[in-house]
Structures are given as structure tokens and as C-alpha cells.
Amino acid sequence: MSPVLTRPRATQHREAQHLTKDELAQTPAGAMTVSVDCPAKTNLTLEVGPTHDEWGGRHALDTVYCAVGVYDTVTATAKYPGAGFSLDIEGTHLGDLAASSSDMRRNHAVLALFAMAEAAGRDPDVALTITKRIPVGAGLGGGSADAAATLLAVNRLWDLNWSVDRLRTIAATLGADMPFCVAGGFAHGTGYGERIEGIVPDSPQWRELAAQGFAGDVLVGAYQSQLSTPEVYRTFDAVGAGEGDRNHLQAAAINLHPRSGRAVDAAALAGARHAFVSGSGPSVVAFVDGDAAAQRVIDAWRADGLVDRIIRAKAPAKPLVRVSQ
């Protein structure tokens, strides 16, 4: 369990109640806790266009997002006024989040808390905990999922009752694929990825995706190593998209992390309906029809050590908000 870091904020708006430092670091007895399970993200298609200065150099995207049922859990509990925020992260595969140098104030969940506090005109006196299950730096939107979960949790904790669209507007200021993570499911993304059009269950587009095998079992092949999203996009600028690749970043990710390419090929040979690098990678997703096909892909990945960890999940998935007093 990594340390709890509490940074009491200077009380700009009011004198903090006369509580000891230890009391300030605690949460009031009986305080409400809101927990949000937020799924990972992959891209069933990812077309990458030119960069735009007005988007901070981000590329134009046309993508079909799919939330995948590997969940991080974010809990939010109110702290005493003026106590500031705290963040505790737990999990067995924390990647570079585990480093003591990992700056908690730059964590995507904390940035989302600050953005909500700014929008609501409140102090971010909230204790956040993140239970990480989404591989870090994997192309699975783990940081974006935690940011979206924080937006949803604080929206409930502070009884703001803001709409998904309003939360997405705040999310779009934080990261390209955060707006999608606020509601999950299947969705079409454009702009730099922040413009979201949900794909409604049982709509013709939803049924078409299901017919192609994207609604059901998915295997995630994850790695110890991480890829830097900016570096993958820069490599894309140099090498371009692979012929026929549904994910235009796939060739770039494989260029930087060749094991992913071997895992994609092995899954396809083992009979996966679809197998590709997830977003900026390095993780690989394989959509399979049923247990036998799943086992064939798992055996193929294990036989040659093509991935470091295999997670089986369902797609599509959606965030789940839970309140406990």
C-alpha cells in the first residue's frame, strides 16, 4: 500500500476549524463515501489524421471507442474543510505510479478533483483512493478511467447532479479520451478524441458491432513495460499506419514494442475474431467467441511468452457508481 499523502491547503476562503493536524488528516466520522468502478478503454478503430496547433499539437482522430470490463475503483470521501486532498493508491501492477517520485498532484484522478473543485467553486477537501487493476501506460486509458471515475464520484459526493455532457466538457480539458470514459459503452469519437457520440444499445450501429464480435469476451495481453503516448504518436508521424491496420497507431507501437506484434499475430492464428494493439499500446486485445477460442489464444500467448499477463473481460462495459454511508 503506497503512503497516504495529505497536503493541507492554505485556507484561502475561511479559517479551518480548530482541529489538530491529525484530525484534519482524517475524514469526519460517518462521512459519505462514493465508489466508482470505471472500465478500461480500447479503440475498435483508430484513424489518425494531421496535428492541429489549436489542439496543442494533438492529432485529429476518428475512432470507435469500446469500454472493456477491467475496472479501476476510485473512492471519494469528504474531509474536514481546509484539510486539502489526499490520495492513496493500491494495486499489484502500478507501473510508474509506484515510484515514490510519482507526483500525486499530477495524478489524473487528482487533476479531475481539482477541475471539479474549480467548476463548483469549492475546495478539494476530499480523500481519494484508487484501486488499480487497469495496466498502467498500456493503451487502456487507465489514467483517463480514474479521472472519469473521480468526476462521477465527486459529482455524487457534492450532490452536484451535473449531466454526463457537463462532466464531459470538464473531462475534455484534462485529456483526449477522458470524455469517453465518463459513460463508457461503445461510442464514436472525433476531434482529438474528446467529441463523443454514444452508440445506443440495440441501435443499428450497436448491432453491427455485436455482429462483428465486439460484444462479448475479450482477452487483454498486458506487459510490464509501458509506452509513452506522445512517443507513440511521434513514431506514427515517422512510420505512418500499417496497411489495413484498424488501429493507425499499431505499427508505431509495434515499432517501439515488437512483442505486441507477435502477440497480435499469434492471437489471429489461434482463431481470435479480432486482435490488435490497444490504442497507443503496448497491450494487445483479442476478441474471441467462447471458452474454446479463448483458451486457444491464451495457450498461444503462453506458449511463447508473448505477453506478461492475461486478463479476461467482457465488452462493452460501463462505469458503476456506489454510495456507502
Ligand SMILES: C[C@@](CO)(OP(=O)(O)O)[C@H](O)COP(=O)(O)OP(=O)(O)OC[C@H]1O[C@@H](n2ccc(N)nc2=O)[C@H](O)[C@@H]1O
Ligand atoms: C492513444 C489514445 C487513443 O484513445 O489513448 P491511449 O491508447 O493512449 O489510452 C488517445 O488518443 C490518447 O489520449 P490521452 O492519453 O488522453 O491523450 P492526452 O493526454 O490528451 O495527450 C497526450 C499526448 O498524446 C498525443 N496525442 C493525444 C491525443 C491526440 N488526439 N493526438 C495526440 O497527438 C499528444 O502528444 C499529447 O500531448
Ligand SMILES: Nc1ncnc2c1ncn2[C@@H]1O[C@H](COP(=O)(O)OP(=O)(O)O)[C@@H](O)[C@H]1O
Ligand atoms: N491514475 C492514473 N492511472 C494511470 N496512469 C496515470 C494516472 N495518473 C497519471 N498517470 C500517468 O499517465 C501515464 C499514462 O498512463 P495510462 O493512462 O494508464 O496509459 P495510456 O494513456 O497508455 O492508456 C502513465 O505514465 C502514468 O504515470
